[in-house]
Amino acid sequence: MSSVGTGLKGIVLDETRIAFIDGEAGKLVYRGYNIHDLAVHATFEEVSYLLLYGALPNREQLRDFDRQLKAGRTIPEPVIEIIQRMNAAHPMDVLRTACSAVVGLDENSREATVDVGLPVGIRLISQVATIVAAMHRIRQGLDPVSPREELSHAANFLYMLFGHEPTAEDAQIIDLDLVLHAEHSSNASTFAARVAAGTAADIGSCIVAAIATLKGPLHGGAAEAVQKTVEEIGDPQKAIDYIEEKIKAGEKVMGFGHRVYKNEDPRGSELRGVARELGHKRGNDQWFQILQEVERAMEPYRAKGIYPNVDFYAGAVYSLLGIPDEQFIPMFAVGRMPGWVAHVLEQYRDNVLIRPLLEYTGPRHLRWTPIDQRN
């Protein structure tokens, strides 16, 4: 069987019970639950439990799970020092290095089994958030902020990022954003995690492979690129001309189109309303208006299945909350953690080495030439 050069397009790796994407209908389901229901009703903690265990938690299960998440919020001192030493690097390089360190220093993380991987994975969901917050503080020349027990995952993350307790509204927006980013089937980073898991690598190594892959601008970098576009356009009036020029020049308009969705990305439509409201509250209607104008300019391409994706409104939301551009991809990682962990555990359950073939098209019988006889 061959899919030469198409990036395994249309090839089915395996079965999954974690998420279902209906790209034609623009539908996303986590473990049977529609993303719109989860967006309205569920917290990030509930969604994480759902993704890891396959069912919604009852009150006691959620309490226990929440306790585990909270217990995982600290990171060891050597990891803080590593973040400090990496200050000159891109935030994703820092996150990748610090995550690699935190799992390396976790003595109980070695075996590639669900029993070992699950508690390590739960700890990592919290630790990745702490690493991102600590890195942001250190890059601002500030001290990292210790986590606060009584706050939710989202509220505590904002607290560690900014050093003061967030408003309930801001915490809810980040909670929703994390829910929307939590899982998306076999995207490139999740697939990389499963490839690592297939060799029976420990869950920490698998998450590092995912973070390394997420860094690519074709995967995690779109929200940042959209926000740069918004800033370049600067004025809603100029949006349509700007986009027309981009398209004439054959350039990609960032935040549009998706390998799977050929209809509206349901995560994008959830964030659209948030971006509008938040902008209005913060006295910045302009960014939303620019985004809306860009959407309008792109309307003719809907017929070709090109719609705004989740990244299109995410950048504006982050910026309005005071999160700098350079932290947009790390934010994606904070959200995607439960999905990555769920896929590694699913891979462990029925594990197999993942290794496609490459078809060799070069010469096969070259004769060795001594160095002085070479051209």
Add this chain to the structure above:
Amino acid sequence: MSSVGTGLKGIVLDETRIAFIDGEAGKLVYRGYNIHDLAVHATFEEVSYLLLYGALPNREQLRDFDRQLKAGRTIPEPVIEIIQRMNAAHPMDVLRTACSAVVGLDENSREATVDVGLPVGIRLISQVATIVAAMHRIRQGLDPVSPREELSHAANFLYMLFGHEPTAEDAQIIDLDLVLHAEHSSNASTFAARVAAGTAADIGSCIVAAIATLKGPLHGGAAEAVQKTVEEIGDPQKAIDYIEEKIKAGEKVMGFGHRVYKNEDPRGSELRGVARELGHKRGNDQWFQILQEVERAMEPYRAKGIYPNVDFYAGAVYSLLGIPDEQFIPMFAVGRMPGWVAHVLEQYRDNVLIRPLLEYTGPRHLRWTPIDQRN
């Protein structure tokens, strides 16, 4: 198209001009040259050039390339400090973290192009060797040893590892070992590097994904497992009984069988002679005799295509040279570097996002239940 649950077995990802494996014939070719010719004639530097540029270098090209490799042998002080802080972790965790740090601190490493990736990749071939040597020293409570300009890659590696200049024979053995490990088409770690490259991640991130994947015992861990088997057997007389018991118990005999080779692994036969001679010189014939007895006990399985692989003799060679078990997987990484780099660059040349599908088999229409109504 579906290959559900078989780890993409038989699926062709893409074309390649880097290496050809004929598993039936037990044949391995790098860029047109048979591995046996390269084993006899080529140095690791020549093979690295061959893999990266597609042709053997003339004298001037080799001199320039060697100069680049040598210039890349140092690692920044913060990376040494990171290695020190990771002392309690598995060597592969240290290597993954230190490699992640070294590329993060390399300011010129960002773009996913051949022009940017090639010099960074050449530097990384050297830096990974330096990281492994420095880590070994630090774990022994010793100071890292600075590289020496006039030594070859292999000799300098042994020098940095042990703090004294190696004999010409020892340097030649490591040079051969690195040549044999340099490239092996789309194995799991190389595939992980290509998945990361497919998102346009920088070459450093791709190499980190490869190292994370190599750590898995089903991939990089076999040489270590073989050496443990040899030590457990302890006496050539006991080898056959030991293996028979293993097989009766349904356990895997490490160092045998390969997803691709259904005939002798040509790298294994190169290392067999080295292990025999080296053992004899070091007054340790026992290990080789044990390995030979194990091979004999496994002979009936040759009919099923199960032959010793490259890992089978590698562990004995490393041990006889004084390299401890825990550094066997890092040794594999030192050798595989040029192959990983070559594949990332090949992926960049005609890049596409690599993303297969997962087939969802779970429920699709569950109704949200408030927490107090859950079981």
